[in-house]
Amino acid sequence: MRLTLDGDWHATVAGDPLRSTPRFDFPGQCVRIAEYADVEEWQRFLGETFGSQEWLWDAPDELRFDQADRELVGAGFRLPYWSADAEDSARIPATPPVRPGGLRADEARDFRLEITTELCRAPGDTVLTCLRDLDVLDAPLEARIGIAPDVALLVQGATVVGWSLTDPARYLTTGFAAPDQAPPSPATRLLLTECLDIVTSPLLDEVRGRNPAALKRLRTLDHALRNQRGDRHRADALLALISNLVEDYADPSAAREP
Incomplete structure (x- = not known):
């Protein structure tokens, strides 16, 4: 072909x-x-x-x-x-x-x-x-x-x-690092779905617009990733982006204007 x-x-x-x-x-x-x-x-x-x-x-x-x-x-x-x-x-x-x-x-x-x-x-x-x-x-x-x-x-x-x-x-990882060879945990699979919801539009637009419900969901996800036991390499890969969104849009010290 x-x-x-x-x-x-x-x-x-x-x-x-x-x-x-x-x-x-x-x-x-x-x-x-x-x-x-x-x-x-x-x-x-x-x-x-x-x-x-x-x-x-x-x-x-x-x-x-x-x-x-x-x-x-x-x-x-x-x-x-x-x-x-x-x-x-x-x-x-x-x-x-x-x-x-x-x-x-x-x-x-x-x-x-x-x-x-x-x-x-x-x-x-x-x-x-x-x-x-x-x-x-x-x-x-x-x-x-x-x-x-x-x-x-x-x-x-x-x-x-x-x-x-x-x-x-x-295959979750960060940068050029190789993924963990062990299979992902069921918790990681569920958290990946929640992360993909957050980092893509239309929900991402609500986060950037500082919609209270969207920011609450973002903070809950950040907490879950920080407290996940096991499969830390993948959890940290997800957290690297989610924590940046928290800092930019959900941190109390962040600017209030969109």
Whole structure:
């Protein structure tokens, strides 16, 4: 299958998927699939590869390819800030199934991969599906290409229209750190759902507007994360963003103007 990613930029589904464990950087609201472990290694990685990448004020999604064989060697995806309603999320098709595969760029030149705009959440947030727009749901998907463990590209009309992450709680972490290898606790799964409610619109808009009910919910979540026993690496990843929201909007010393 030959895919279109940016107008006249194409890649072919070929080879093996990435073997790197996904990292769901919750404070950064992004998913990374690559071997680099810190900023220096990330910068070196960018210099040795080509594709779509962050540049100054521009922050597209990332697909990086090896300069020599043009094979996919890394990826990074940003979560949308808008959470689709339950009715639209329920329209995500169950087919086709995910088929593992890598990508090979048709040519070695950079391109720009637009970020997705709609976050569709399965019940219990067992799967996060991020779409270019909700119009994608009006037609069947052509393919789901599993480019890494639990990460798939969604294809419609030979064009990449989104991506998905299965079992996001398993991959929670911060920055470039590897996720905990132990499975997430049931409490962590429940807290992830509450956190995703808070950090996406429309509820995020209520937090920023200092709606009393929303701020109470935010403080309750902050307390629960601080007092969770066990699975601390994942709890701390969630807390890193939630505590910032508390400081900015729910702390008594915070400014009262929106």
